[in-house]
Amino acid sequence: MALTRSRAAARRRRWTAVLGATALAVTGGALAAPAGATTTSQPVEFQTRCVPPPIAGIPPITGTTTAEITVDRASPKVGDTVTVTYTITRPAASNPVDLALPADIMTPSGKVTLGGAQTGAVTVTGPKKNPPVPGKGTFPAFSMTGTFTVTQAGSITLSPGDYNIHTSYIMELDTPCTVLNPPAPVSETVVASPVTSPNTRALQLDTASGAPGVRVTVNGSRFTPLTEVTVVGRAGAAETADRMTVTTDSDGSFAARLKVNDKATTGVVAYEGAAWNADKGAGPAAYTVVDDTPQPPDSQKITAAVTAGELSMTQAGDAVQLSSVDFGQGGAATGDLKTVTVKDFRGGPAGWSLTGKVTDFTGPGGSIGAGSLSWTPACTAKAGSPSTCAAGSAGPVGSGGATLASTPNGAVTGGEFTVDAGLSLDVPAFTAPGSYAGVLTLTLS
Template identity: 75%
Template sequence: MGETPRRDRRWRWAALLGATALAVTAGGALACPAGAAGTNAAGTNVDFGTHCIPPAVAGIPPIDGTTTASVSVDNTSPKVGDTVTVTYTVVTPAASNPTDIALPADIMTPTGKVALGGAQTGSVTVAGPKKNTPVPGKGTFPSFSMTGTFTVTTPGAITLSPGDYNIHTSYILELDTPCTVITPPAPVSETVTATSGTPTNTRAISLSSASGNPGAGVTVSGSNFTPGATVTLAGRSGDTLTADKATATANAQGSFSGTITVNDKTTTGIVAYEGSSWNPDKGAGPAAYVVNDTTPVPDGSQKLTTTVKAGTLSMSQAGDAVALSAVDFGKGGASTGTLKTVTVKDFRGGPAGWSLTGKVTDFTGPGAKIDAGRLSWTPACVTKAGSPSTCKAGSAGAVGGSGATLASTPDSTLTGGEFTVDAGLSLDVPAFTPPGSYSGVLTLTLT
């Protein structure tokens, strides 16, 4: 009567020991999704000493062993601003299953870090799916992979080395086993060479007044110019600069304030730029400006005037929710849909065009996320007949957290009109993303 309960207790503790021993070795049988590795630039396998601390309930001392791992990327020649997908693969874990107890499938979820060095420092957080094959007693643990992304911020050679990792087990108990690199950083497994991307011109100006008499001065305020740069202020008549000019100097924050005297009666706007001549890549404007007609009325005549009031730049949406198509666990792929139609109305009547941009958050779900960089769009834009401006759809490609252009119109002598903007949406869902509902927020900004 007394012997059977003791045997049952020994069995339960042996099973628990087997689960925690698996966590200790940090060598779970997490299989890389079929075909995934083939899309990446393969990194070099490297060996490094690993110190793993098992959960206290296991009653097993820390294990020091050698881990063989590699780091691969989807793009070895990115530009600044690009998002790079990183895959951290543990090829040979530090140890094998030390017990005679067979361990079940799908009990382990790995997370870890990849160390960045060289031109860009920091770390990349990576995670793998809860997916492993059964491990026999005394059996060797198969390899497993974890993925994550980082945004390139600096040009030059960026090195990637495998870093610390953790195994979370969901078998009898929820347990974590952290494994650290004994002598960090581990050897370099992969190197990417980043180049400078096309810089975004964020220079902007505003005027103290939108009109004035001939010879009046107008104050021009600017921001986001090169600190310390000499900035030329100039009047513009349509697409041609006038003879009215002045200069200002940008402060350490890239801001300035200067005054230009405007005499030319044909002036339609004012621009500000760095360098010896107007360059839209290093300038801002035109900001609309009108010179009042103060010509005296001849005797026996009457001067008749009317006013066309400038309106605003606005947008509206046909809805605020888009349901993308479902994808299958284990297959993943494109989850597609269509952006709710956006209507842009430009009734300002000045020389400035507009730009409609969008950026998206990560898609969060049941204990996991899908990176924002996996959402892409194919923009389309239609101009209403009679509009002075013609809109241009943005380029097809990734949206991401840093954003992309959906549609725009150029600066011109006279701009304005009505436009409808649409886009096809596609979210590239990794094959073994945990089942469930994922949502992200796409924010559109009109400037």
């Protein structure tokens, strides 16, 4: 890097994030893993053969290289991009000449070998940056980064591969180092999960209420074509005796005439398979059985209507500024999601789910993977709310999305809820200073 340490310090900036409707922006340098993040990486040693430049007039050097590989996401999904950092803490090669080498003239490059569920090699490069190296002195430690796209689910191992040290001083020279007896020991393992398709099955009733014994038309869509579907009444989380089976058409749709007798029925669901499965079902669609029991003589039946409302959310703001970090030092940029208030005034048996997904952060140094943003959710129900709010699991948000908070289905659901989350952004070391921006989208369903 051309800037001196003092000039670089003058150009330090703050990491920021914009959320809500929801953009995130980041400025600054490298960030370390967020608090609570886990890693399986470990330093390894392997034998290498390094060939000094011909001008040195010395034979190849066989020695031990110590290195470690880290990733920005240890649990990616198929299709995600993983950033790999290959750090050589002790190279086998050294300055082959008596001439001292000045600072910032070494540019490393290399390969990381993939194995297990996905094979191949990842090309990694490092910045042109190094401390002065005395004549015949040991080359300093250095890091190289690169990316690969996950194409297979399962455990993917990462092993150090060949590397090269290029020096640009007086003349351009290379010192290539080859792994003997490849592959080198595994330094890091990522476990990739398959892409999960969202459940788009939908359910609609032709009426929201009826007397006992009345048939309600249940229309289903986007189910698996030509598949048997169970249509059944619900009393909270329990099924009632009101049920029937239908077979979907070639488009995955159906129309069922369900006879509803049970006065406890508060909703209708439909699902594929022998039992309810949220991934292969739809509903519950709210339904009320109107009690038409005859009145005794000389009596008056008094009724009052309660109008159902909507499921909605509001945010306390759309800009979050994360803590600042120093370029080259590393550290986690942290902050808090602007508070989200969820109001469930529908008055039915269905719960809700609030999810979020984030794009990659783009800036002058390229991009920072979406999996680098992690959150620690929290959710509180307002006193008197029928539903209990459950916070999502702490961990990466990613482009595939994660749950921020939810409430379960029940006999009676609803209420007002406050949702928060601590945020932590992890950026590979020596990311170029500047502004990096991504978009976090929250979805309530």
